[in-house]
Amino acid sequence: MKCTVCQSDWRRGKCTARRIGHRGSQVPAQSAQISPALTGTVTVPGDKSISHRALILGGIAVGETEVTGLLEGDDVLHTAECMRRMGATVTRVGEGHWRVRGVGVGGLIEPADILDMGNSGTGARLLMGLVAGHPVTAIFTGDASLNKRPMARVTEPLSRMGASFVGRAGGKLPMAVIGARDPMPIEYRLPVASAQVKSAILLAGLCAPGETTVIEPEPTRDHSERLLGHFGAEVRIVDAADGSRHVTLRGQPELIAAPVVVPGDPSSAAFPIVAALIVPGSDITVRNVGLNPLRVGLFDTLIEMGARIDYLDRRVAGGEPVADLRIRHSELKGVTVPAARAPSMIDEYPVLAVAAAFARGTTRMEGLAELRVKESDRLAAVAAGLAANGVTHEAGADYLVVQGTGRAPGGGTVATHMDHRIAMSFLVMGLASAQPVTVDDTHMIDTSFPGFGGLMTSLGAILS
Ligand SMILES: O=C(O)C1=C[C@@H](OP(=O)(O)O)[C@@H](O)[C@H](O)C1
Numbered sequence: 504m505k506c507t508v509c510q511s512d513w514r515r516g517k518c519t520a521r522r523i524g525h526r527g528s529q530v531p532a533q534s535a536q537i538s539p540a541l542t543g544t545v546t547v548p549g550d551k552s553i554s555h556r557a558l559i560l561g562g563i564a565v566g567e568t569e570v571t572g573l574l575e576g577d578d579v580l581h582t583a584e585c586m587r588r589m590g591a592t593v594t595r596v597g598e599g600h601w602r603v604r605g606v607g608v609g610g611l612i613e614p615a616d617i618l619d620m621g622n623s624g625t626g627a628r629l630l631m632g633l634v635a636g637h638p639v640t641a642i643f644t645g646d647a648s649l650n651k652r653p654m655a656r657v658t659e660p661l662s663r664m665g666a667s668f669v670g671r672a673g674g675k676l677p678m679a680v681i682g683a684r685d686p687m688p689i690e691y692r693l694p695v696a697s698a699q700v701k702s703a704i705l706l707a708g709l710c711a712p713g714e715t716t717v718i719e720p721e722p723t724r725d726h727s728e729r730l731l732g733h734f735g736a737e738v739r740i741v742d743a744a745d746g747s748r749h750v751t752l753r754g755q756p757e758l759i760a761a762p763v764v765v766p767g768d769p770s771s772a773a774f775p776i777v778a779a780l781i782v783p784g785s786d787i788t789v790r791n792v793g794l795n796p797l798r799v800g801l802f803d804t805l806i807e808m809g810a811r812i813d814y815l816d817r818r819v820a821g822g823e824p825v826a827d828l829r830i831r832h833s834e835l836k837g838v839t840v841p842a843a844r845a846p847s848m849i850d851e852y853p854v855l856a857v858a859a860a861f862a863r864g865t866t867r868m869e870g871l872a873e874l875r876v877k878e879s880d881r882l883a884a885v886a887a888g889l890a891a892n893g894v895t896h897e898a899g900a901d902y903l904v905v906q907g908t909g910r911a912p913g914g915g916t917v918a919t920h921m922d923h924r925i926a927m928s929f930l931v932m933g934l935a936s937a938q939p940v941t942v943d944d945t946h947m948i949d950t951s952f953p954g955f956g957g958l959m960t961s962l963g964a965i966l967s
């Protein structure tokens with residue numbers, strides 16, 4: 504018998520592959536079917552982007568950083584393990600409660616073995632940036648999905664800073680990163696709006712003397728900037744008249760350990776939220792959702808579509824705005840989502856496409872080219888999932904148009920292509936579609952949302 508996730512031998516009820524974070528399975532498929540009104544109050548796991556960064560910056564700070572609310576998803580666990588291999592002491596104290604003792608900026612040690620980043624583009628690209636600024640060599644690899652994703656977007660600027668790279672054709676992992684002995688600060692204009700690329704350059708810039716500047720065509724999530732400031736680095740942000748944002752870091756700071764409180768991940772909250780909007784009679788509350796202005800594009804779009812979402816008890820926790828969200832079933836209407844909004848909701852298009860299938864009228868989503876290089880080609884995977892479930896749509900090179908009729912027919916099986924967000928989005932679809940929806944593999948859900956099935960079931964969702 505073989506593990507249905509990685510095809511390694513399956514013995515004594517376990518997958519024999521000894522990859523970090525990989526549990527393997529024989530029963531990865533799952534179906535969702537029409538469910539009664541969803542009700543209740545839930546808390547989603549911690550923000551994935553902030554969790555990676557808390558471990559990375561804690562790992563190069565002086566002293567002990569206490570992290571609460573850390574996402575214990577596979578992606579973040581890979582980052583924790585890789586930081587350990589480069590000298591940081593990373594300890595789990597309790598659920599979501601971790602301590603990190605750092606090595607100081609410039610103090611990374613060379614890892615004795617290959618760094619396995621699993622499914623995580625964020626972990627891989629941010630750590631490639633960090634290694635690029637240190638005089639060490641590290642070999643990065645990932646799973647079948649990550650090893651297909653483009654890395655030239657980070658190797659190009661990091662080469663200018665003095666690092667070198669030996670990888671597979673087309674700039675793919677596995678790849679050796681040979682860190683710069685004397686890293687140079689650069690000024691770099693990002694060719695694509697990407698918080699991962701911005702963060703990789705800033706992390707390399709920590710070890711360079713002088714100022715490293717990243718110019719973003721449109722602002723992307725700013726968790727790196729916020730946390731760098733929180734740990735004592737000098738970061739300047741200037742919004743230019745042409746709409747671009749200039750982020751400048753002064754290199755070679757001493758980072759000082761600082762407590763990090765991780766809010767709930769808005770990208771994970773998106774799934775119960777859309778589920779409640781489309782399942783008739785639903786009324787749920789999702790507590791402690793991060794509302795960083797550069798992450799809320801989905802919520803703004805849903806409200807434009809007619810969603811009844813109330814922000815309760817708005818507050819600031821751990822330097823990020825948060826609120827409890829009350830969501831009630833809503834009659835949605837189609838809207839046009841402009842390309843400029845993409846950076847603030849880049850991971851939410853699959854679940855927005857599901858909401859659009861339950862809206863009345865046409866929803867047009869533009870500026871989606873980046874979806875093609877995520878854990879899967881998300882534009883193609885969403886289009887195939889919509890087709891399998893009888894939803895009329897049109898997908899172009901960088902756009903998606905969904906014709907909503909108030910309810911998706913369902914009845915299809917969706918290929919998830921090792922992509923957690925495709926799996927969760929189509930399970931949400933099945934909760935309100937006329938026929939059940941099946942997804943072929945639910946394993947990858949643990950990368951970002953461990954406990955997804957249990958949380959949805961606790962609200963009344965029927966998953967089998
Ligand atoms: O910086 C981050 O934490 C992330 C940035 C985004 O990727 P890009 O930078 O490639 O847009 C996003 O898709 C990813 O889930 C997390």
Ligand SMILES: C=C(OP(=O)(O)O)C(=O)O
Nearest residue numbers: 622623624625626850877
């Ligand atoms: C794109 C994602 O993550 P990453 O790039 O870190 O793999 C995601 O979580 O949707």
